[in-house]
Amino acid sequence: MKRITGAKGASELVPLAEEDGRLYRRVAKAMIAEMHSGSYAIGDRMPAERDIAVKMGVSRPVVREAMLAMEVLGLVEARLGSGTFVIRLPGETDEPEFAVSPFELVEARMLIEGEAAALAARHITDDEIQRLAHLVTAIRRENAEEGGGDNADRAFHMTIANAGRNTAISKAVEQLWTLRSTSPECRLLLEKARTANVKPMVEEHRAILAALERRDPAAARDAMHAHLNAVLQHLLFAVEEEAVAAARQSVAAARERFTPLTEKD
Template structure:
């Protein structure tokens, strides 16, 4: 109706149209959406399809469905909810550098001996599985998440975990990450050891510095991996990025 874009699934079209109407301010927070039967007529689909779209909105926290009453707007979509949201590997690693650096600093003041042995075990894990790329990735993730968990702050842990999940949302980013990792397995282990040592001594500043150094190295690996397959035109853009990220790291 209002939009010609058609995806494979009808309920996605309906849900997307409704989200667009929400974003456009058509239905302010607290107001009631049209009835399912009415929406079925408006979109020219069956009621089960409208219900499927409704559940998609409900799961995303946009609306609350009340039996016998209707669907009421809970919140409006914001940037992150819009489609086409994928972060580059650079943005992702920059964010991790800043956030995980602070998380490591906080973790250094909170970590228990048990958690230290757990982190140490994960450092060994990544050293062992240097053959299997999938195992290495998993061990790396667990290492970083264990430190985030040691902050005893679920908001911090959740945010960092979501940054790792973001890697999967973009195939190119995931590929770039794995490519950048293969060449730098041994340095990664050493950098992880440095972080572990700082945590052991409960030195917040050292932990922050070690974590930032590690992720700065990852960032360098990404830049190198990009350059390897880049044209001269892309090389200029990379150079600009390098300037920016080295500035941010300093």
């Protein structure tokens, strides 16, 4: 979206031009441009996600990606129970550098890991099937542990990639998982997901394993796509849950404030 700027707070958003690049990057750049123009000062609260989405003509997930990118750039900070606030203004020569967004990553994983699963169904060995079964159990165990990691989850997906007997695919999947842990935007959203108690779903991994056991390429592809679609929904929930938690905290505070003193005794 491009902006016609007047006095502070009086600027008007207009629809983003299609040639400006990835939607979330365009939204982030538009909001950074607002900061450049003086529409925001340090300490100002950013508009609500839904308001930005309506004004810029994009979906709320796109706005979430943009806000994550701005948070990584150190321009804004999400505060539980309060909203998102400007904590630093960009310099005149600042050019935002974007890493891989978590939603871009899941999109790429759908394309590559779906086909990796279909290929694995044709070549997987009984030993690899057994290893995947053990890893499903390990995923359940990691989920139950406080602060449990995702080692078993990564090993599960890499075992499938390797089972296709295609080095290029194995390396591609490995790179996607590396990006998952090295992209600042991905790391930030994963932290939010852990805070919201979002963990790998054991049943989704079991469904992938069942399709591989049947040596059914189409079913393996579909099961992987279903799993990664669920991952995308879980990531969206992680950001939404932060907003829900903030709303609950605000309601609780208001209830406490307006409770008659006689009821508090």
